[in-house]
Amino acid sequence: MENKNRAQFSSKFAVVAAAAGSAVGLGNIWRFPYELGSNGGFAFLLIYLLFVFVLGMPVMLSELVIGRRSQANASGAFRVLRPNSRWHLVGLLGVITAFIILSFYFVVAGWSLEYVFQAVANNFVGKAPSDLSQVFTDFTTEAVRPLFWTIVFVFITAFVVLAGVQKGIEKISKILMPLLFVIILILCFRSLTLPRAEEGVKFLFKPDFSKITSTVVLSALGQAFFSLSVGMSCLITYASYVSKKNNLVHTAFEITTLDTLVSVLASVAIFPAVFSLGIDPSKGPELVFITLPNVFTQIPGGYFWAILFFLLLAVAALTSTISLLEVITAYVTEEFKLKRKTVILLSVGVLIISSGLSSLSLGVWSNLQLFGMSLFDFFDYFSSKILLPTGGLLISIFIGWFYKRKDTFDELSNGGKLAVPLFNIYFFLLRYIVPIAIALIFINELGLNK
Numbered sequence: 001m002e003n004k005n006r007a008q009f010s011s012k013f014a015v016v017a018a019a020a021g022s023a024v025g026l027g028n029i030w031r032f033p034y035e036l037g038s039n040g041g042f043a044f045l046l047i048y049l050l051f052v053f054v055l056g057m058p059v060m061l062s063e064l065v066i067g068r069r070s071q072a073n074a075s076g077a078f079r080v081l082r083p084n085s086r087w088h089l090v091g092l093l094g095v096i097t098a099f100i101i102l103s104f105y106f107v108v109a110g111w112s113l114e115y116v117f118q119a120v121a122n123n124f125v126g127k128a129p130s131d132l133s134q135v136f137t138d139f140t141t142e143a144v145r146p147l148f149w150t151i152v153f154v155f156i157t158a159f160v161v162l163a164g165v166q167k168g169i170e171k172i173s174k175i176l177m178p179l180l181f182v183i184i185l186i187l188c189f190r191s192l193t194l195p196r197a198e199e200g201v202k203f204l205f206k207p208d209f210s211k212i213t214s215t216v217v218l219s220a221l222g223q224a225f226f227s228l229s230v231g232m233s234c235l236i237t238y239a240s241y242v243s244k245k246n247n248l249v250h251t252a253f254e255i256t257t258l259d260t261l262v263s264v265l266a267s268v269a270i271f272p273a274v275f276s277l278g279i280d281p282s283k284g285p286e287l288v289f290i291t292l293p294n295v296f297t298q299i300p301g302g303y304f305w306a307i308l309f310f311l312l313l314a315v316a317a318l319t320s321t322i323s324l325l326e327v328i329t330a331y332v333t334e335e336f337k338l339k340r341k342t343v344i345l346l347s348v349g350v351l352i353i354s355s356g357l358s359s360l361s362l363g364v365w366s367n368l369q370l371f372g373m374s375l376f377d378f379f380d381y382f383s384s385k386i387l388l389p390t391g392g393l394l395i396s397i398f399i400g401w402f403y404k405r406k407d408t409f410d411e412l413s414n415g416g417k418l419a420v421p422l423f424n425i426y427f428f429l430l431r432y433i434v435p436i437a438i439a440l441i442f443i444n445e446l447g448l449n450k
């Protein structure tokens with residue numbers, strides 16, 4: 001049954017643009033390249049791809065089923081499908097995860113805005129690599145400027161979400177996602193035509209299995225879930241706005257493919273350039289903020305490439321932050337019967353405080369630590385390596401063991417109207433492989449087996 005009063009995406013393209021907009025973000029352009037660079041290149045990519053298709057996509061399909069079947073928010077969805085149980089807590093965990101992810105994500109998104117302005121002001125020119133690294137450290141450890149950009153990003157996000165599902169989220173995704181594709185293709189072309197670009201390509205496609213450890217395997221799992229936006233009910237929320245006519249299997253496949261493609265393209269845009277200039281590929285989170293400005297100062301037309309790149313980063317981040325804020329907004333609006341506007345205003349308040357603290361924890365308030373990490377690193381670590389895999393585990397157990405197989409089939413086949421290729425394999429993965437694999441990776445890495 002379709003709920004006529006509920007917001008809905010207007011077309012198939014809108015669904016893919018919004019969901020791929022959520023999936024494609026800092027995870028693909030900022031995080032994936034540095035994880036790849038420091039964790040064994042191609043070997044990491046292979047493990048990552050395996051996790052995306054065998055573990056990530058089944059969880060994504062489950063989230064789509066839960067969301068569209070129930071037509072409710074992250075937590076309400078479980079209550080509709082399993083009344084009088086505690087499953088709704090999985091949705092609540094998702095809402096909490098959204099807050100935690102946003103608390104560090106807004107900070108990095110803010111950096112991308114600062115760098116757009118630095119690029120426009122032509123500030124990278126004439127700086128040596130060590131100067132550029134100093135610029136980054138000085139900026140991120142300063143109090144006011146990063147805080148300012150973080151808050152600007154919170155407001156832009158809130159503004160889009162306030163405009164609503166169709167007029168805000170859908171509209172902006174339909175414009176920004178194609179733009180993002182064009183920008184990244186241009187950058188790949190530029191990077192591949194630099195002298196000695198082959199070395200970067202070789203690095204990308206030459207596996208170094210000696211680097212693969214249990215920590216790297218957990219990183220690949222966390223990265224897969226983080227990048228696909230699965231494990232915290234984000235896609236449950238978006239799927240609740242999807243028409244009953246939409247083919248969910250196609251949609252999941254398209255989101256996964258686009259997301260993976262952008263991660264690989266981002267690496268193709270970055271590594272050949274890095275090698276062309278002889279920069280260390282295993283730099284961490286600062287890779288795109290220090291290494292790339294270096295590249296831009298040394299290539300023809302660098303001024304424009306720099307602006308284009310940081311714009312790309314900001315655009316990708318925005319379509320992701322809106323999806324995370326929508327999870328919170330839909331949940332509070334529906335569960336506490338509050339106005340959208342009120343909820344967004346309240347969330348903005350909380351998020352400014354939490355992301356502000358995480359930004360300050362990198363500099364002036366470096367004693368803001370949890371478990372030996374800065375607040376910023378803790379939010380990042382805890383959300384992608386612990387909360388998302390846990391959420392994914394619970395969601396797979398829910399669909400695999402606590403929801404009727406025939407109802408799942410019914411939702412995926414639109415009431416028997418569509419063929420669902422590989423349904424048996426999908427269900428088998430969810431029931432056995434996904435939960436066991438996640439549990440094993442956890443036990444192995446967190447040392448629970450010792």
Ligand code: TRP
Nearest residue numbers: 023025026027226227229234320
């Ligand atoms: N996937 C986004 C990225 O790669 C971030 C993101 C948006 C996300 N929504 C999410 C991560 C939900 C986990 C869950 O940047």
